[in-house]
Every structure is written in structure tokens, then in C-alpha cells.
Amino acid sequence: MEISDKIxxxxxxxxxxxxxEEAAGITYNGLLTLQHRGQEGAGIAVVSKGKILYHKNLGLVSEVFSGNVLQNRLKGHIAVGHTRYSTTGSNTKENVGPFITEYLTGRIATAHNGNITNALELRTQLKSYGVDFNSxxxxxxxSALIAYHITREQDTLKGVIKAGGYLKGAFSLIIAGSENKLIAVRDPKGYRPLCIGKNSDGIAVASESCALDTCGFDYIRDVRPGEVIIIENGKITYEEVVLKNEDETGGLCIFEYIYFARHDSVIDGLSVYEARVNMGKALAREYPVEADIVCGVPDSGLEAAIGYSIESNIPLVPAFVKNRYIGRSFIYPTQDMRDYAVRLKLNPLKANxxxxxxxxxxxxxxxxxxxxKIVRSLKSAGAKEVHMRISSxxxxxxxxxxxxxxxxxxxxxNKMSIDEICKQIGADSLGYISIEGLKEAxxxxxxxxxxGCFTGHKCKVSVTKQDLEEV
Ligand SMILES: O=P(O)(O)OC[C@H]1O[C@H](OP(=O)(O)OP(=O)(O)O)[C@H](O)[C@@H]1O
Ligand SMILES: NC(=O)CC[C@H](N)C(=O)O
Ligand code: SF4
Ligand SMILES: [Mg+2]
Incomplete structure (x- = not known):
């Protein structure tokens, strides 16, 4: 079993x-650009003459798809794709998206980013109505809930809205329907990003704007929290905020700006790059220190280091050479392998x-x-002092x-005070950005x-990763 220790x-x-007729190829390129968001599995489904054709598997996007599959087996004008990092349900082929659900008069393919906190209750209820699950x-x-309500309402839009009203938690959804509709839905809090772009041939919807850029679509806007958008024949035919926010808790995941998103993306009006530079500036104001150089930890610490350097006037210098062929370090399943991965990934640049x-x-x-590991490796490479600054x-x-x-x-x-952490990692000082500094950035x-991961959660949440495996 994979042991997960990282976010x-x-x-x-x-x-x-x-x-x-090249929706699958465009989606492939979109998923390649968004590979940083999920590396366990990938899938693409296309609508073709009232049918849904799909291909999905465990692995990276480039491993799952061949030119032959994209060009010959997935021909169509509408496609939806997914790359997965599991949050509910383990890392298996059956759990890779998009999910295809058949109903009385049609079928849908659903790609989902987020986590449904009442999934267990909904699944139990749907099972009692005779719905079968394969994952x-x-x-x-x-996907099953939407298909169930489309059947009941005998109308796609009404069914999507009805189903959306029952879902709790985080959901940015893209659904391809056999009636040649592409549907985008974002939960009422807007936990996960979702944006739309257009070009002369049609409309694309993506988790992050960097994928619109690389696929040749001009960004139009973000999908609003609670909004449902329907696209037909390359044009938006319906757009309205219809899912209501029940309370004032929650909102867009601030970790998108800190770490998850690519820094060439713009999410809900704020450039990820700009946010990270601002975080570094705030850190320099909150935790100044006398030092010779500022260094960022590749990859996602680099932009905050730029901000720290600008604000403090201390020169920015690279401290590590990064092996670009190694993925984000949490994909290694045991502690031994993780230790090894950090050394393999980041080698100190002694001369600097x-x-x-x-x-x-x-x-x-x-x-x-x-x-x-990196504080230790900097010290053993000759650093006199290492002052750690964290932009979350x-x-x-x-x-x-x-x-x-x-x-x-x-x-x-969760286990140690900041002083204890500083000692544990072997740094000479340690400073974390404040919540206020982060929000200001x-x-x-x-x-x-x-x-929630900094301040705690107000609502009780009722689903664990294994829950649906036991039902
Ligand atoms: O305290 P830890 O458990 O070590 O986790 C924290 C590290 O993990 C992430 O980097 P990661 O290597 O995953 O990806 P990155 O190269 O995109 O920064 C994050 O940016 C931190 O550097
Ligand atoms: N990270 C995600 O958005 C995961 C989506 C979904 N909850 C899954 O486990 O597949
Ligand atoms: S708890 Fe943290 S990581 Fe999760 S959605 Fe909220 S801010 Fe993002
Ligand atoms: Mg990192």
C-alpha cells in the first residue's frame, strides 16, 4: 500500500x-500541461455519434496515451480528460477518471477535481435505488448522481442542477454528454479552480489557465462558484450561478496559490506567480535576518524567494541543482525512498x-x-548559517x-512547536508567514x-479515503 505523507x-x-474532430488531441495537450496536479492516472473520454469512447489507465499522461489511441480510437468534437491524485478511493485503475455513466436515454463522462464529503451517504442511497458502482x-x-437526476428530470440542465444541490464538499466538474453537450460546474464555495477559454473553433474548460494558453485558447473568465455552464457546438448556450452557498465557511483553497497550481496560471483574478512573490515579500517583512544570500527550494519555493530577495535587498542566488527528471517527492512510498529522493533531486551548488x-x-x-535534508546538505557543503523561511x-x-x-x-x-521544528530540521532560525500576511499577499x-489546514475546520467531515471501499 502506498503511504501518503505529503499534501x-x-x-x-x-x-x-x-x-x-480533434477534441482528444487538444485534451491530451491540456492534461500534459496540468500533469503537476495529478500523477497517479489519466483518462480521456470523447463523444462520438451518441456514444462515449474512452481510454484511461494508471500512469502519467504520456504513458497512458499513444498517438494511435488519440488519432484513431478517440475521434470526436467533444472530449473531457482527467489526471488523478486519489483522495477518496485507492490508487487503482478502476478509480481513474473520467467516469462513464449510462442512463435510460443517454450517457455522460464526468471528470472531477475535489472531494465529496457526503459521498458515503449518497452512494448508499443510490445503491438502495439499484444503482451499481464499479469503483x-x-x-x-x-457521475451516477447526475445521471440519476437527468433521468428523473428528463432534462440535462435540470438534472445537473438537482444533483449539484445534493453534493457537499469540493467539486470542479467537466461533463461530456452523449447529447453533444459539454458542461462545467463549480461548487458554491469555489474550492477548486476552473476556467474557460475560447478560440475560433470552440470552447475549452480547464483546471488552470496555463492549459488554455498551451492549447491555443484565449482565457475568457473563471467559472463562478455555484455556476453551471453548458457548451454546445463550440458555443456557450447557458451560464448561470444556480448552486447556493449554504454558509459562510470555506472558499477557494489558498494552497492553490502557495503550492498546487503552476505559477503561469491566473486563478480568480490573481496570478499565482504574483501571489508567491508577494508571500516572499511579506516573509521578509515579518522575519528579517542578516544574511549574505537568499535561496529558494526548487521548485515551488523559488518565487517566494524572489519576493524575499526584492524586499530585503539580499541577492538571490541558486543553492541547488535540481534533477528535472524526478517528480514531486511524495510519490515515493517508504521513508527510506523519500530520503533518497530528496538527495537525488536537490544537490547543493557548493560554489555559491x-x-x-x-x-x-x-x-x-x-x-x-x-x-x-536540505538544511543538512547546505551545512555540509559549507554554509555558515541557514535561516529557513516558509511561505505558508x-x-x-x-x-x-x-x-x-x-x-x-x-x-x-501538529506535533512540535516552531522552536522544536527549527531544532529538528537543524536551521539557525525558522519563520512561517502569518495567516494575515498570506491573505494580504x-x-x-x-x-x-x-x-482549513492552518486554522482547522468548522464543519465535521464524514468521509475517509477507505470509506467507499468498505460499502
Ligand atoms: O516537509 P516535507 O514532507 O518534506 O514536504 C514539504 C516539501 O514538499 C513539497 O515539495 P515537493 O518536493 O513535493 O515538490 P516541488 O518540487 O514542486 O516543490 C513542498 O514544496 C516542500 O518542499
Ligand atoms: N484530487 C482530486 O481532486 C481527487 C478527485 C477524487 N476525489 C478522487 O479521489 O479521485
Ligand atoms: S484545508 Fe488547506 S489544502 Fe484543503 S482546501 Fe482548505 S486550504 Fe486547501
Ligand atoms: Mg518543494
Whole structure:
């Protein structure tokens, strides 16, 4: 079994409705761009003459698809794709999206980013109505619920809205329907990003705007929290906020700006790059220190390091050479392998660091594996002092909305004080950005935020990763 110790990414969703018969190829490129959000499995489904054809498997996007599959087996004008990081249901082929659900008069393919906190109740209820399930993923529950309500309402839009009203938690959805409709839905809090773009041939919907850029679509806007959008023949035919927010808790995941999203994306009005630079500036104001150089931890600490350097006037210098062929370190299943992975991934650049007092900036400390190893390796390469600065507040609580960490016991900030963590990782000082500093850095964002992993959750959540496997 895979042991998960890090914040898992998200999933990525991408969909397109185009006048040309190349929806699968465009979706493939979209998923390649969004690979950073999920590396366990990938899938694409296309609508073809009232049928849904699909291909999905475990692995990276480039491993799952061949040119032959894309060009000959997945021909169509509408496609929807998914890359997965599991949050509900284990890492198996059956749990890879998109999910295909048949109903009396048609079929849908559903790609989901997020986590449905009442998936267990909904699944039990649907089973009692005779609905069958082939996986233990909450995303299949979403697809089945939508199909069930489309059948009952005898209308796609009404069915989607009805089903959306029953879903709790986080859901950014793209659905391809056999009636040649592409549908985008974002939950009323807007936990996960979702945006739309257009070109002369059609409309694309993506988790992040970087995928619109790389596939040749001009960004139009983000899908609003609670909104349902229908696209037919490459044109938007319906757009309205119809799913209601029940209370004032929750909001867009602030970790999207800290770590998850690619920094060339713009989410809900705020550039991820700009947010990260602002976080670094705030850190320099909150935790100044006398030092010779500022260094970022590749990859996701690099932009905050730029901000720290600008604000403090301390030169920015690379401290590590990164092996670009190694993925994000949490994909390694045992502690031994994780330790090895950090060394393999980041090798200190001795010439830059010998005798230097270093401000080392990273985006987060989860278990503490990365920080401990890199502080040690900088010191053994000759660094005089290492002052660690973190562009997120202490990560103390697990997340229920589309990221995954197995237990609070694995979160170092849940077990130790900041002084103890500083000692544990061997740094000369340690400073985390404040919640206020973080929110100020992200103030251009149009939405309010979820900060649950730093501040705790107000609502009780009723689903665990294994729950649906036992029903
Ligand atoms: O405290 P830890 O348990 O070590 O986890 C924290 C580290 O994990 C993430 O990096 P990761 O290597 O996953 O990806 P990145 O290269 O995109 O920064 C994050 O950016 C931190 O560097
Ligand atoms: N990270 C995600 O968005 C995961 C989607 C879904 N909950 C799954 O486990 O497949
Ligand atoms: S708990 Fe943290 S990681 Fe989860 S949605 Fe909220 S801010 Fe994001
Ligand atoms: Mg990192």
C-alpha cells in the first residue's frame, strides 16, 4: 500500500467542445500541461455519434496515451480528460477518471477535481435505488448522481442542477454528454479552480489557465462558484450561478496559490506567480535576518524567494541543482525512498554557498523530510548559517477538499512547536508567514479562502479515503 505523507496535489480536469474532430488531441495537450496536479492516472473520454469512447489507465499522461489511441480510437468534437491524485478511493485503475455513466436515454463522462464529503451517504442511497458502482471513488458517485437526476428530470440542465444541490464538499466538474453537450460546474464555495477559454473553433474548460494558453485558447473568465455552464457546438448556450452557498465557511483553497497550481496560471483574478512573490515579500517583512544570500527550494519555493530577495535587498542566488527528471517527492512510498529522493533531486551548488549566511525559502513544511535534508546538505557543503523561511503558515490539520494527507500525526507542525521544528530540521532560525500576511499577499483574488489546514475546520467531515471501499 502506498503511504501518503505529503499534501497530495489535486486532480486536473480539462474539456473541449470544438468544430474540428480533434477534441482528444487538444485534451491530451491540456492534461500534459496540468500533469503537476495529478500523477497517479489519466483518462480521456470523447463523444462520438451518441456514444462515449474512452481510454484511461494508471500512469502519467504520456504513458497512458499513444498517438494511435488519440488519432484513431478517440475521434470526436467533444472530449473531457482527467489526471488523478486519489483522495477518496485507492490508487487503482478502476478509480481513474473520467467516469462513464449510462442512463435510460443517454450517457455522460464526468471528470472531477475535489472531494465529496457526503459521498458515503449518497452512494448508499443510490445503491438502495439499484444503482451499481464499479469503483470506490467519490467521483463515480458524482457521475451516477447526475445521471440519476437527468433521468428523473428528463432534462440535462435540470438534472445537473438537482444533483449539484445534493453534493457537499469540493467539486470542479467537466461533463461530456452523449447529447453533444459539454458542461462545467463549480461548487458554491469555489474550492477548486476552473476556467474557460475560447478560440475560433470552440470552447475549452480547464483546471488552470496555463492549459488554455498551451492549447491555443484565449482565457475568457473563471467559472463562478455555484455556476453551471453548458457548451454546445463550440458555443456557450447557458451560464448561470444556480448552486447556493449554504454558509459562510470555506472558499477557494489558498494552497492553490502557495503550492498546487503552476505559477503561469491566473486563478480568480490573481496570478499565482504574483501571489508567491508577494508571500516572499511579506516573509521578509515579518522575519528579517542578516544574511549574505537568499535561496529558494526548487521548485515551488523559488518565487517566494524572489519576493524575499526584492524586499530585503539580499541577492538571490541558486543553492541547488535540481534533477528535472524526478517528480514531486511524495510519490515515493517508504521513508527510506523519500530520503533518497530528496538527495537525488536537490544537490547543493557548493560554489555559491560556502561560507555564506543563507535565507532558505520554501513554500511549506509537511512532514519535515525536505527541510531537514536540505538544511543538512547546505551545512555540509559549507554554509555558515541557514535561516529557513516558509511561505505558508504551519500546516496543522488534514484537508477534506481534494488534497490528501493520511494523518495529522504526520504533520510536524501538529506535533512540535516552531522552536522544536527549527531544532529538528537543524536551521539557525525558522519563520512561517502569518495567516494575515498570506491573505494580504493574495488580496487581488476575487473569492474568499479556505484556510482549513492552518486554522482547522468548522464543519465535521464524514468521509475517509477507505470509506467507499468498505460499502
Ligand atoms: O516537509 P516535507 O514532507 O518534506 O514536504 C514539504 C516539501 O514538499 C513539497 O515539495 P515537493 O518536493 O513535493 O515538490 P516541488 O518540487 O514542486 O516543490 C513542498 O514544496 C516542500 O518542499
Ligand atoms: N484530487 C482530486 O481532486 C481527487 C478527485 C477524487 N476525489 C478522487 O479521489 O479521485
Ligand atoms: S484545508 Fe488547506 S489544502 Fe484543503 S482546501 Fe482548505 S486550504 Fe486547501
Ligand atoms: Mg518543494
Amino acid at each position: 497530495h496535489e489535486e486532480c486536473a480536469v480539462f474539456g473541449v467542445s470544438t468544430l474540428k 470506490s471513488s467519490d467521483s463515480e458517485v458524482v 554557498i560556502e561560507g555564506k549566511r543563507i535565507v532558505l525559502v520554501d513554500d511549506s513544511i509537511v512532514r519535515g523530510t525536505t527541510s531537514e 503558515p504551519p500546516f496543522r490539520y488534514t484537508c477534506h477538499y481534494g488534497t490528501d494527507i493520511d494523518s495529522p500525526d504526520n504533520l510536524i507542525a 493574495c488580496k487581488k483574488c476575487r473569492l474568499s479562502f479556505c484556510t
